[in-house]
Amino acid sequence: MSDFVTLTIDGKEVKAPVGSTVLEAAKLAGIHIPTLCYLKGVNEIGACRMCVVDVGAKSLQAACMYPVAEGLKVVTNSPEIRESRRVTLELILSSHEKKCLSCVRSRNCELQKLARDLNIQDIRFEGAEQNFPIDDLSHSIVRDPNKCILCRRCVSVCKYIQTVSAIETVDRGYKTIVASPFHMPLRDTPCVNCGQCIVACPTGALREKSSIEKVWDALGNEDLYVIVQTAPAVRAALGEEFGLPIGTPVTGKMVSALKKLKFDKVFDTDTAADLTIMEEGTELVNRIKNNGKLPLITSCSPGWIKFCEHNFPDMLDNLSTCKSPHEMFGAMLKSYYAEKMGIDPSKIFVVSVMPCTAKKFESKRSELASTGYPDVDEVITTRELAEMIKEAGIDFVNLEDEKFDDPMGEATGAGVIFGATGGVMEAALRSVPYLLTGKDPEQVEIKAVRGEDGIKTAELEVAGIKIRAAVAHGLGNARKLLEKVRSGEETYHFIEIMACPGGCVTGGGQPIQPASVRNEIDLRTERAKAIYQEDESSTMRFSHHNPTVQKFYEEYLGEPGGHKSHELLHTHYIVRENYPEDCVCDPQ
Amino acid sequence: MGVCCCKDSKEQKLDEIIARYKGTRGALIPVLHEAQEIYGYLPMSVQKRIAEGLNVSLADVYGVVTFYTQFSLEPKGKYKINVCLGTACYVKGSGAILDKLSQILKIKSGQCTKDGLFSLDACRCVGACGLAPVMMINDDVYGRLTPDDIPGIIKSYRDKEAEAV
Structure with a gap:
């Protein structure tokens, strides 16, 4: 049997792989079919009926679900199809809170774009106003159900990709809403704050908890010495917010913009990433040498940390005690740097620009305050930084490159690759040989841990010691890997886990690319x-x-893993129950 | 027998049900049905136990419970009042009957009075359209109602309770 079938779409013959959908076949033929709920690899459920096509059946069918077949004849554009799509969209819009002017997703809203694409000039139906409460109690994520169109992308990514399942479609009919069990605030659920729901949302129903005003206030406060640090992944995506092609590094322009925003110092979190490698590498070497708890699992990803606290409480001792790099940096700024520069640490205000929403929650953890002050005062996402740059009227694209400030702006390539899945592992494996033997390894790049496979493994020998390493990104993959470790099916020395699929470059705080791009x-x-x-x-x-x-x-x-390091750069974790018994949320 | 002992036996029964269904596909709905038979409703603690027992998320369980109208998040009263909102009853004014009950009992549809005596629900056709508008209190049918009939009917149940004490 052939692996391909031939079908006709709008009179054009198309060869498409067996098992593919009409939507995929249309793409091969260069024919565009509008979609809304469809997000490749995440949500393929045919719920929104925006991609309906005529396949010669009794009724129109959803192209994103309908399988191709030999000889199938498909029409994607007819008066009936256009009217069907329009009515459906008008019905969705009829109860949508249309506050587009002040919506965070305005101009980047898939619903707004679709309304233009389908030439909606008037909404013939008036739906009853929804008036659901906004849930803004989480440190990281705000949910506004009034802007939700029930596409279920957030539910799918939370349930199937991350295996967190903090939200679900609840109730039925007109009252249907995406919510947590018993309509609890996200704060009280096992939500790990990864923000993958935000980047999956086609509208403004999900967004980060904004810290922009707090940062503006700090910048306007002359008593404060405001230091900003930027994570490696931010520079890899910030340009997208200003129309630059995806994958354009904008390190120099970003630094320049931050200086224009009047931060007193602009430092690079990558410096702290290098520091993390020294601490974590030493921790690994010590655990291997002294028969310590193995595998050692990385602790840079706060979404992963909370996931572990909820779902693998028996493995908390496997977590590296290292704080995540930006927290280490904050602690160093409020101790070492403050002393060196003669600044009162209470006057230092540290802002972290992160590709991550979970870092917001992390920065509020009470144990991350080694100097008596929070290591990091506020976290803003890549998106929030872009908003600030726009609000300040800075012409980002035409900025001259500038360099990070000294003395804490120096970083290595190893620190930079923290932003991609496998990066922490690779950076660590570059330094472990040095920590064991005092010599650099001959091979710098370790390509086995790069790339988009959900779980990657590598084995290398250093100074006679075999190190078995594994990398997982996306919490569903992490769960799979850890279940094997827990059962003893697999043994490793060192595991890197990043909560977000792809690592930090595709973190929940990164610029939102619509499904049309992600597909x-x-x-x-x-x-x-x-x-x-x-x-x-x-x-x-x-x-x-x-x-x-x-x-x-x-x-x-002093030395890596020494007393002072432990005081400033290391932390501990807590067991978190999924839904604590005394969390009484009476459904009244 | 103390109250605690009774609670334990309910929990034990629930665990038996969960154990019986564990590992089978599509177990959630039958388990919820049987759990509701034991408890009369599905409070959070019961849903949590089911979620943990069947290894599904609480969000999944809650999503199913709120989707199907047979499942209740609220305890039911000793006297379960069901007001028919089917077409015939509705056009004959059963909406006003429901409002009156709601006003007298000080609860909304779907809720239960604090003393546990009455719970109020709307239901679809009970097959007594000739008597519209109709309500049922447990197995007793009351037909051709007007809102003015309601206080007397409720009082009769309260009196019965007072006598029993």
Whole structure:
């Protein structure tokens, strides 16, 4: 049997793989069919009826679900089809809260775009006003059900990709709403704050909890010394907010913009990523040498950390005690840097620009305040930084490149690749040989841990020690991997886990690309290219070569894993029950 | 026998049901049905136990419970009042009957009075359209109602309770 079938779409013959859908076949033929709920690999359920086509059946069929067949004749554009799509969309719009002017997704809203694409001039139906309460109690995520169109993309990504299942479609008919069990606020659920629901949402029903005003206030407060640090993945995607092609690295322009926003210092979180490698690498070497708890699992991803606390409480001892890089950096700024510069740490305000919504929650964890002050005061996402740049009227695209400030702006290529899945692992494996033998490895790049496979493994031998390593990204993959580790089916020395599929480059705080883009290209690969480019062009590619990090140890910390390091750079975790018994949410 | 002992036996029964269905596909709905038979409704603690027992998320369980009208999140009263909102009863004014009950009992449709005596629900056709508008209290049918009939009917149940004490 042939692997292909031949069908006709709008009179054009198309050869499509067996098992593909009419929508996919139409794409091969260069024919565009509008979609709304469809998000490739995440949500393919035919719920919104926007992609209806005529396949010669009694009624119109959803192209995203309908399988191709030999000799099938498909019509994608007829008066009946156009009217059907229009009526459906008008009905969706009839109860949608149409506050587009002040909506965070205005101009990047898939519903808004579709209304234009389908030439909706008037909404013939007036739906009853929905008046659901907005849930803004989480530190990371705000849910506004009045803007929800029930496409279920958020539910699918939460349930099937992340296996978190904090939200579900609840109730029925007109009262249907996406909500947590018993309409609890997200804060009280096992939500890990990864924000993948936000980047999956076609409308403004999900957004990050904004910290923009707090940052503006700090910048306007003359008593405060406001320091900003930026994560590696931010530079790989920020340009998209200003119309630059996906995968354009904009490090220099970003630094320049931050200086224009009047931050007192602009530092690079990558410096702290190098510091993390020294601490975590040392932790790994110590655990291997001293028969400590293995596998050691990375702790950079706060979404993963909360997931572990909820779902794998028996494995908390496997987590590296290292704080995530930006928290380490915050602690260093409020101790070492404050002392060196003679600034009162209470006057230092640290802002982290992160590709991540979970970092917002993380920064509010009470244990992350080594100096008596929060290590990091506020976290803004890549999207929020773009909003600030736009609000300040900065012409981002035409900015001259500038460099991070000294002395905490120096970073290596190893620090940069933290932004892609496998990056922390690779950076660590570049330095572990040095930590064991005092010599650099011959091979810099470790390609086995790169790429988009959900679970990647590698084995390497250093100074006679075999190190078995595994990398998982996306919490569904993490769950699969850890269940094997838990059961003893697989054994590893070192595991990297990132909550978001693709790692930080496709984090929940990154610029939102609509389904029309995500269905076509692999955002993860494109953005990761920018990261690996920066690594390749770095003169320093080993974390332990970073002179700033070396100075940290010489002048202040002593040695990696030493007493001072533990005080400032390490943390602990707590067991979290999924729905605590006394969390009484009476459904009244 | 104390109250606690009774609770334990309910939990034990629930665990038996969960154990019986564990691992079978599509187990959730039958388990919910049987759980509701034991408890009369499906409070959070019961849903949590089912979610944990069947290894599904609480969000899944809650989604199913709120989708099907047979499942109740509220306890039912000793006297379960069902007002028919089917077509015939509705055009004969059963909406006003429901409103009157709601006003007297100080509960909304779907709720139960604090003393546990009455619960109020709307239902679809009970097959007594000739008597429209109709309500049922447990197995007793009341037909051709007007809102003015309601206080007397409720009082008769309250009196019966007072006598029993």
